[in-house]
Amino acid sequence: MTAYAGDGEGFAVTNPFSLVDVHNEWDPLEEVIIGTATGARVPIPDKGLFTLEYPEYGTVDKIPSGPYARHIVEETEHELSMLCDELTKIGVKVRRPEARDHAAKLATPDWQTDGFYDYCPRDVFLTVGRTVIETPMVLRSRFLEPFAYKNMLLEFFESGARWISAPKPRLGDDMYDMDAEPGRRLGNLEPAFDAANVMRCGTDLLYLVSDSGNELGWKWLQSALGDTYTVHPCRDIYTGTHIDTTIVPLRPGLVLLNPERVNDNNMPDYLRGWDHLWCPEMTETEYAGEYPYGSPWVGMNLLVIREDLVVADERQPALLRALEKHGINVLPMRLTHARTLGGSFHCVSLDIRRTGTLETYR
Template identity: 55%
Template sequence: MSLVDVHNEWDPLEEMIVGVVDGARVPSPDRGLFALDYCDNVDSPEDIPTGPYDDRVIEETREDLEELAALLRSEGVTVRRPDVTDHSKPFSSPDWTADGEYNYCPRDVLLPIGDTIIETPMANRARYFETFAYRDLLREYFDSGANWISAPKPQLLDDTYNIRPADGVVLNDHEPVFDAANVLRVGEDILYLVSCSGNERGLRWLQRVLGDRYRVHAVRDVYPGTHLDTTITLVRPGLVVISPERVKPDQVPEIFADWEILWCPELVDPGYVWDYPRASIWQGMNFMMIRPDLAVVSDIQVNLIRELEKRDVNVAPARLRHTRTLSGGFHCVTVDVRRTGTLEDYR
């Protein structure tokens, strides 16, 4: 039986990958890194704070991830981890040279849908070979019966990226490019955020690969930044949390027409170590579901916890202290590989 079997974001969890922070660093500057992550905060690529993260950030995050893994295991979840990687090693294509970033956010790299796991064609050159840290797991999943595919490896030429474009389109449409975290699974419906980490050609590639069993819906013009899971968080059938800053009522995806919308309340800022954050305060709504009645939420987000509990969702509060520095909350640092349940239509 395939060890990969997941159809949504909430069915009871059986197996999950939790990231590691060892060796995390800011990559060497290039046009893509500047356009995607830093051009709002620094004047030029040379101002990107390249190098290892502060030791305190690494140690505290390692502790937080171990606590998360222990929490999941206490709920009967099989926890897997990627290999530790030396991200300082340079690598190149025929057109550019880069070095690595981290294995902190497996949600960005791998996209399980049904019994298929997809290595996605990521927008950031520094993360080009990040899936190699998961190869032992991917081989095991393949041998169990899962479909293991990789999207076309993008060239990521300089003209892929627009610096501070007037129309807000950072990522050009030359080839399929998207991060796995641009995608949320709602059974037969798949949401795909068109943003600086996911282009239109990537959306078309995903729909074509998934075939007629799935409906891939573009989420456009709500959030030009990177990933969808700091804007929309799925709780259970009929309940979704949405950022009121990024999504207007008339922009709510049509598949949620009959769902209860919990407009995310005011969030607590966890802070950051630089003069500016890598991620917004909306990392606070980046939580994940162990099952439909149990959410893992940052322990400082008391307003959100209260609103979830009002809706009969139990909360396991947990620490993740550097979400805005490392750009990843609980949904980002995990990827669910297997949940109980079957493919359903929730509309």
């Protein structure tokens, strides 16, 4: 691996101080945003929501729209608060988004919807070096989700961080194809991707091409980051939402992989020389409603605190043992309703600052 030495004009070299400063998934965590379940709801039905997130319900009108049950929200908020407390105890600064009314309507000339939640800041922003990027999210109901973090963004900007936003996608009905096979349902008419489709490994980033991130999104991100970085498109690995239940870098040269999705044929070339920790079979966990919003593999959705410590689901003993065999200690916690809300510890967090420098891990 080599440290990046820029000439002052590259994307990675900006202001000498910035509250935002993170280069990978494993450097020691200094500051993080943890989401909130307050006000969480399933948005009103629309073509995009059905096509990308709820096709198992058969028709658009059967989407279970409305607020999540009170006990789900309250239990999740309690567990998120416990997570915040544990992170604070080990010296990590924690921020939380402001409460918002997700029942409020929002509209463009093409559509109208209500909101979703602020549970998963990982989906909304991508932090790369000293830059925070608002990504062009694929669901209409999340169009204005960055507003929950506006005061933080202003503070980051004033500290010296670079703050940019991808072009807002139109998200017209022609962007969603209900009849396409999984992984092809999100159109390629304009850049669209959730930030959680990306994993950072220094000067290399992995970008999942799927129903939550299209080819134009990959091209836009590479263009925005410039020559300092290489964004590797990961195709035909996982058709669904986000990369962090499929590929989880743990430290330089070691990656946790989902054995149901990753194999020798579709392994990203960038990872072929790494050591592969194949995730053990997940212990089945509970969910509310007719169908889960997250698969059992949300159990491998963990937050790396540093190379030898992660936050992971206490209900996954086989995974915890596997991590410990590789010299990684575990802070065991739980998000009881992770499969109902669609996210666990990596999803509900956004690392703002880690101790480290930009390096190349090849």
